[in-house]
Amino acid sequence: MNCKDIKQMFFVYIDGELEAEKERIVVDHIASCEKCRVQLYEYKRSWEMLGTLEPIEPTPGYISRFWTALSYRLPWYEKILEGIRNLFLPRRVVYRVALALIVLIAVYVSVDKYTNVLRTRTLLVNMSEEEWEVVENYDLIANLDLLESLKGIENIKL
């Protein structure tokens, strides 16, 4: 095997994942080849050097900071949902409750309108003749003042 073939196996060798047979080939080669020995050393050292970049720790309180940051970022309807969610209700239940509320309001409004119509109808049925007259002339009675003033104008013209 030439140097190029050996170089192909370097990384797997450094990772310690090379099969025993191939590993022996690499070891034998670098024992006799100065160029490859230096290269292998450089790869190995640079890989080890990466270890000097030690991990950093999160600054304390990162979880509460997260919740604060989140609260600024949510749109108003999400905040309301979040409020309901905090009552330990699953997300799906929250959506269902919201939907149920909308349906309830719609039903209430239509039932209310319907009963109004019914009430008016029974009133009309049970009215006496005099009451009918009042209702029929309601516009006339309401605008009596206006009619009288109009009469006055007519009189002037006449």
Added chain:
Amino acid sequence: MFFFKSEDKTIPYFSDPDVRLMLEFQKGSKEAFETLMRKNYPFLLNFIYRYTGDKATAEDLTQEVFIRVYKSASTYVPRAQFKTWLYKIARNTSLNELRRYKYRAVSLNTTIEIDGEQIPRQIEDKKIRRPDEILIHSETVQAVKRAIYALPERQRVVIILRRYEGFSYQEIARTMKISEKAVKSLLSRARENLKNALSCLIHGQK
């Protein structure tokens, strides 16, 4: 081979405890989300720190990643290991941020471009070095930071996931949506570049 591939698609990743936590959060458990955060925040912070080279930026971006995770909970369907999904979001978030602000934590003057690839130049501050152990250590850390940051983006991600996060080739491939062969190729190019960038220090310590 084919058997395993088709099987992968049918497993809904329930064996992954983090996927289960995410699904619990989806059902409304805030505790599950906090557990997820406690488990993954430190790793993710370090991934982004090594990717951007700056601690404050890493803190901000890690928070941003978890905000994205939180917001995506209602539509979350496990299609991968939680880890791969999370790091995918982390990489996108960091990349967007760097593009948006053209943020440079470490000076890029230490790199030159050859064949569209950024190759780190030799580290020039040789004369400042003194035989002081601590100084050499911090100098090495700085050089490593600079060398990682000088890598082309994909090489950088591969190196960080492999060297620091302990990802397997398969996990890296899934996180980056590339083949395992491409992962290996990127990894060896990254190692070559790092070797060149650090060669001066390697021989200085001999």
